[in-house]
Amino acid sequence: MSTYDAVVVGGGHNALVTAACLARAGRSVVVLETNDRVGGFVRTDELTLPGFRHDTYATAMPLFLSGAAWADLGTDLTAVGLEFRNTTKPTGVSLPDGSATFLSTDVEATIAEFERLAPGDGAALAALLDEFAPLAGPVFGLFAQDLAGAQPQIRELMGGDNGFSEFAHLFTMSARHLLEERFRSPLVRAMFAPWATHLGRGVDDANSGLWVILVLLALQAAGMPTPAGGAEQLALSLGALITKNGGEIRTGTTVRKIVLAHGRATGVETEDGEFIGATTVVASVNPDQLYLKLLAHEPDAVPPLIRTQAQRYRYGLGAVQVHLALSEPPCYPEPLAGVGQPHFTTGLNGVSKAINEAVRGLLPASPTISFDSPSELDPSRCPEGKAVARLQILEVPAVPRGDAADEIGVDGEWTEDVKNRFADRVVEIAGQHVPNLPDVVLGRYVISPRELAAHNVNSGPGAPYGGIHDLAGSYVFRPLPGQPSHTTTVPNVHLVGAGTWPGHGVNGGSGHIVARKLLD
Secondary structure (H helix, E strand, O other), X not given: OEEEEEEEEOOXXXXXXXXXXXXXXXXXXXXXXXXXXXXXXXXXXXXOOOOOOEEOOOOOOHHHHOOHHHHHHHHHHHHOOOXXXXXXXXXXXXXXXXXXXXXXXXXXXXXXXHHHHOOOHHHHHHHHHHHHHHHHHHHHXXXXXOHHHOHHHHHHHHOOOOOOOHHHHHHHOOHHHHHHHHOOOHHHHHXXXXXXXXXXXXXXXXXXXXXXXXXXXXXXXXOOOEEOOOOHHHHHXXXXXXXXXXXXXXXXXXXXXXXXXXXXXXXXXXOOOOEEEEEEEEEOOOHHHHHHHHOOOOHHHOOHHHHHHHHOOOOOOEEEEEEEEEOOOOOOOHHHOOEEEEEEOOOHHHHHHHHXXXXXXXXXXXXXXXXXXXHHOOHHHOOOOOEEEEEEEEEEOOOOOEEOOOOOOOOOOOOHHHHHHHHHHHHHHHHOOOOOOOOOEEEEEEEOHXXXXXXXXXXXOOOOOOOOOOHHHOHHHOEEOOEEOOEOOOOOEEEOOOOOOOOOOOOOHHHHHHHHHHHO
């Protein structure tokens, strides 16, 4: 029987961050991953044609490079070969009338561009940044903390005995409220609106306005970095750190249950019956998986309220990714040249409409398309002169019940026909913004919520962000109101992953928070 200081259940990037920090500190660690390799949604494959390497799920990593995990592990990751390619224009937007704009990492360049679009919008951006500057440190500081222990910082941000603060008011705003109040240009509003969706929120949701500001600051600070060689290089590099420092990684290994004795975990049991002992268990799973599966055999360890909340755990919208192999690089409108991840949309109201359709279970008639072609920054992704592109749609129902355009027959499932007909719609819309599409398409591979669910149990029915991110599912309510943040009902079992704070995206935040807690 093997015994470790820590057994890490699951090999997503947050789990790997925890394991890398623990191994570096001299702790004995083993990572147990169900799939053929670690990384979770950080994966690179030849999906379309030989020689065309696509980031299967996640690609750019501005949240990781602007977060605490990179600040701590960046030097070590660079030493084992991790390299990022970046751009000074992280995002932009294109409208159907051919108008387009961009965001620059150079604040003055962005202010000048906004002023060109609508006199006063540049000044409005400068004012917004100035107003938020004193809050940036305290707010971003919370991303490195377990919120269950950060009540003093939260109270200070929200205001004291004399009423609520300006931040508290901003905290409640929707993205629509913020964008319509601050900016006149439809292009500026349209460029920022889709980023609320990337963070699991709708533009009309309470609290989504704050996340527009946070992503603006992250993009200006970090750009739109993507690992040279593919997103999976992050997972490979974290794995290299783990093994370099004596840790172990076992793939093709599924954990059946966490074994307890006297109210504490003593290790885990795998599907093939092997017991692996541990002083600490770190589980990269959502609370429904933890309490209804891994601890299902231990009723005394899960209070009825927590079990009920786990049964009610909610997932958000799904995602569709259309991967393309291209015979030549995409031809953008001029303002989008060099932009890392632009969006194609009809505008703020178009984003809102598509989200509303998806929330009602409908395939959007005109979805917002996030478009990226990482081979422009990293030619190693494909044969010389060719390109790879990804069209990501985050406004789709995980369980489709109909089609808003009444063109695609839908009966509750992402069948091959449904996903490919929807992909046809997406590519046709993208062709209105990228003139050489679809003529230069050599190959196509479509991923729907069905494939997301099959690859990663933490996506539930096919929702990529590890649980819903509306206000009732965020902050101290995440992952469960009765058991927030990273602690569980078992003292030496800890949660990491998108189901915990800070949630969505490739940020490494929860993995680093738990590692620091275990090393204190």
